Amino acid sequence: xxxxxxxxxxxxxxxxxxxxxxxxxxxxxxxxxxxxxxxxxxxxxxxxxxxxxxxxxxxxxxxxxxxxxxxxxxxxxxxxxxxxxxxxxxxxxxxxxxxxxxxxxxxxxxxxxxxxxxxxxxxxxxxxxxxxxxxxxxxxxxxxxxxxxxxxxxxxxxxxxxxxxxxxxxxxxxxxxxxxxxxxxxxxxxxxxxxxxxxxxxxxxxxxxxxxxxxxxxxxxxxxxxxxxxxxxxxxxxxxxxxxxxxxxxxxxxxxxxxxxxxxxxxxxxxxxxxxxxxxxxxxxxxxxxxxxxxxxxxxxxxxxxxxxxxxxxxxxxxxxxxxxxxxxxxxxxxxxxxxxxxxxxxxxxxxxxxxxxxxxxxxxxxxxxxxxxxxxxxxxx
Numbered sequence: 001x002x003x004x005x006x007x008x009x010x011x012x013x014x015x016x017x018x019x020x021x022x023x024x025x026x027x028x029x030x031x032x033x034x035x036x037x038x039x040x041x042x043x044x045x046x047x048x049x050x051x052x053x054x055x056x057x058x059x060x061x062x063x064x065x066x067x068x069x070x071x072x073x074x075x076x077x078x079x080x081x082x083x084x085x086x087x088x089x090x091x092x093x094x095x096x097x098x099x100x101x102x103x104x105x106x107x108x109x110x111x112x113x114x115x116x117x118x119x120x121x122x123x124x125x126x127x128x129x130x131x132x133x134x135x136x137x138x139x140x141x142x143x144x145x146x147x148x149x150x151x152x153x154x155x156x157x158x159x160x161x162x163x164x165x166x167x168x169x170x171x172x173x174x175x176x177x178x179x180x181x182x183x184x185x186x187x188x189x190x191x192x193x194x195x196x197x198x199x200x201x202x203x204x205x206x207x208x209x210x211x212x213x214x215x216x217x218x219x220x221x222x223x224x225x226x227x228x229x230x231x232x233x234x235x236x237x238x239x240x241x242x243x244x245x246x247x248x249x250x251x252x253x254x255x256x257x258x259x260x261x262x263x264x265x266x267x268x269x270x271x272x273x274x275x276x277x278x279x280x281x282x283x284x285x286x287x288x289x290x291x292x293x294x295x296x297x298x299x300x301x302x303x304x305x306x307x308x309x310x311x312x313x314x315x316x317x318x319x320x321x322x323x324x325x326x327x328x329x330x331x332x333x334x335x336x337x338x339x340x341x342x343x344x345x346x347x348x349x350x351x352x353x354x355x356x357x358x359x360x361x362x363x364x365x366x367x368x369x370x371x372x373x374x375x376x377x378x379x380x381x382x
Contacts, residue, residue, distance in 0.1 A: 015156070054143070145165075153376065190289055205275060207326070211255060223271055225270040322338055335349075
């Protein structure tokens, strides 16, 4: 393991203080739901920490609804320690979009609960003891938000998977538009449209886009992973067969809309070897666009633990590949992927008439800090 940076320790201290401040307000009943066993290298024992979602399903933990206002405030303060200012505002805006989405759907979606589109259905769970010396972590998530951090030896060592989405991706305001993920969409489209024909042809994987990000909410990513159906990205089926049938209908509509053949699924499948065009072949202006695009993902976390700085090095940027699928005109279904060493970024905007965006940042080699957790255990318990 590489030595932890001072910044990673400073952020861990903030997280610990905020997590303890939240935990101390919990009743015994709340604590049973909100605080679980610490991270562990054994996959079965650590299974719950390694589960994550971005659909409006049960993310696991104590919902904001299950907390008093003062507890909610402390929960949001913990979220703030794991996000930059821009990341926090983006996440809070996405949470607020649940009210907009409810209005869009005429307040009819229920998902088997009292309210389907619900800004109170965001979950927080702490794993382990933030005051102790053993590894600990926490997860905050709900529809279109997933934040996860792991602390080992007093330093933040992992902050992925990280997910933000927006539905609607674009909403009318009085005199303007609300687009929480505009940068992630616009920088990428500008980059794709700037490519000369030979590069554009290599960057374009398919002229049509998948219905979702390819990696979905898998714990680990593997060679050949393909798009999952919506019904597979939920914690469990609904008890109510009518609700389950409704979800299946929506899932089938997404798959039918993408209309991918087996060969096309194979083209879009995840592979260890990056697809698309390497940044080494981009001109200086395009490389700067790529850096700006990367920052819309990597700067979700506090500056002290962001890895955006590594891409100031030309060699590191050279290794990042850019791939696109779908149309390049605004309003056309589209998808893109950024891939390089310890990096996989996926964007998809195809659903709800191309007004429903998903944006995921992964570290395929070290999501959930599994590499550091295993090394820590071997060093301290061998």
